[in-house]
Amino acid sequence: MKSTTASQAAPTDISTTGTARKEPRPAGRGPRRGIRRQLPTSPWLFAAPGLAIVGIFILYPFLSTLNNAFTDKRTLIEGDYVGFANFQELWHDEMFWIGLRNSTLYVLGVVPALVVLPLLLAMLVQKHIPGITFFRSAFYTPVVASIVVVGLIWVWMLDERGLVNALLEAVGVGKAGFLSDQWLLLLSAMTVTVWKGLGYYMIIYLAALANVPRELHEAAAVDGAGAVRRFFSVTVPAVRSTMVLVAALSSVAAFKVFSEVYLMAGPTGGPAGEDTTLVMLVQRVGTGLTGRVGYASAISVVVFVVTVALMLLVLRADRKEDA
C-alpha cells in the first residue's frame, strides 16, 4: 500500500493527449494522425467501465446508506426523514447492543491470534527445504475453500455427535456444546475465522520475511543470541509494519463478521439471538418484504464509524511506536 503513495509522485506518465503536448505539430501531419494516435476521450474510455461500476454499486449505495439512515424507508416504501430517530431507537435496542458486543469481542479474540500465529507459520515454511511448496499450498487450502464449505465442515466437526466431541469423549473429557452454548459458539466461530485466515496472512508475512536481511540474523547469532532472542530483536522489528497491516486488515474484517456466525449459529444468531453480530443484524433487519431499510442503514453507519475508528486506532498505535 505504501508504494501507492510513493509512486504517485513519480513522473511515469506518458502524455499523449494533443492539448497536453506543448510543442507545435510538424507541418504535413494532419490532425487525423493525432486522432488515430489517440482520441481525446480515450483515457476516459479506459477508466469508464471501472468508474461506472464502482460509482453505481459502491459509492452511490454508500451515500444512499448515509441518507437512508435518517429515514424510515422500508423495502417497498420510500419513507420520510425522521432525523435521528433511528439512532435513538438503536440506543434502546437490546439486539443492537448484543451485536455490538459480539462484533467487538470478535475483534478482541481474533486479531491477536491472526497477528501472531501466521507469523510463526510463515517462519516455519520460510526455509527452502524439500516439499515446502506442498506444505505452503496445503496451508493455504482453508483460504481457498469457500466460507460456506468451511462453515459446514466445522458445524459437522463441532456437532454434538461430531468428530471433536467424539475425540473428547474417547479421551474421557466428555462432550461440550460447541454449537449450543452461547459463549462456546462464539469462541468456536472465532476459531474457524482464525483457522481460515492463517494461510492468507502467512503469505503476507512470508513476503515480509523475505526482505529481512540474512546478515542481521547471522550477526545476532554470532553475538550469541538464541532463537527466541533473535525472534524478538531481529524478526519482530523487521516485520513490525507488516504486523500493523495484518492487525488493521484482520480487525476490520473481524468487526464485520457475518458468514461464520451465520452458518454456525443459524440465521437467528444462536440461543435467543445472543450470538448475533452487527452485520447479521443488518441483514436480518434490512431484507425481506418488510425490511426496515432505514433502520438497517443506521446500523450500517455504526459499522462504518467503528471500522474507520479501528483503522485509525491501529495506524495511530503504529505511529506512536515510531516516535
Added chain:
Amino acid sequence: MPVWEIVLRYLLLVAVLALMIGPFLWQLSTALKGPHENIFSSPPKFLPSDPTLHNFERVADTIPVWDYALNSLKVAAANVVTNCVGAALAGYALARLRYRGRKAATIVFILAMLVPVEGIIIAQFTTMRELGLNNTLIGVLLPGCVSALNVLLMRNAFLNVPYEIEEAAFVDGANVWQRFLRIALPAVKGTLAVVAIFAFMGAWDDFLWPLIVLSDPDRFTLTIGLNYLHGTFANDERLVAAGTVIAVLPLIILFACLQRYFFRGVGEGAVKG
C-alpha cells in the same frame, strides 16, 4: 541446518498439515461413507469401511446441485473476464495516461476500496431492485465485476513497468491501444493472474451478497444452495458433506494448478507494498 532442526521442522509441518487439511479429509470421508455405516461412532472411524459415491448422486436428487454449480461457474467466469479487462483498462488509465481528472479518478477508486461492502449491502440491493436486476445472476455479478482493489493492483503493476519501453513505442508511432495491448499488458501478466484467481475465488465463494440478491431457488449459486441443503437436511451429514466436497473440489484443483503463479504474483506485489 542441524539434523534435529530439520526433523523438528518436518514434525511441526506435519502437525500443522493435519490441522489445516484434516477437516477437509474428514468431510471427504463422511461423504464416502455408506448408508449403513455409523458416522457418529466414538472413537471416530477415519476411513469409510465400504466407500461409495452414492451420496453424490443423492445430493443431485435432493437439490439441483449441478445447476447451482453451473450458476456459480457462470458468475465466477464472468467475474474473471470483467475484472481482468476492467481493472487492466482502468489501472492503465491511472498509471500511464495523463488527463484532467486523473487524480480524482484515483481517489474515487481508493475511496471505493475503503467502503465496507457489508455496510452498504442493503443499499446495493435497493439499487439493484431499481435497475430491475435483483434475483438474476447479472445482479449477483455486477457490484464486484470491476473491483476497486483490483484496479489499484493493476495500477501499481503498470507503474512498475519501465517507462522507456513505452516511450520508445510511442516514438515509433504506436497509439495508446497498441501500447496498452502489445507492451504494457504482457509486462503485468503476473498481477493479472493474481487478479484472475482472486476474482474467481471471490465470486465462487461469495455468500452474503447472493444470499440477499437471489430469492428464487432456481437461480441459487452453489454457496446459497449448500446452505439451503444444510438447512433442509441437517440430519443427513453424508449429504451435506458430499455437497461441500462438490463445492470445494474445483477450487482446490484450480488452485493446485495455478499455485506456482499465485505465490509468485502475490509475493511480488506484497514485497513492493
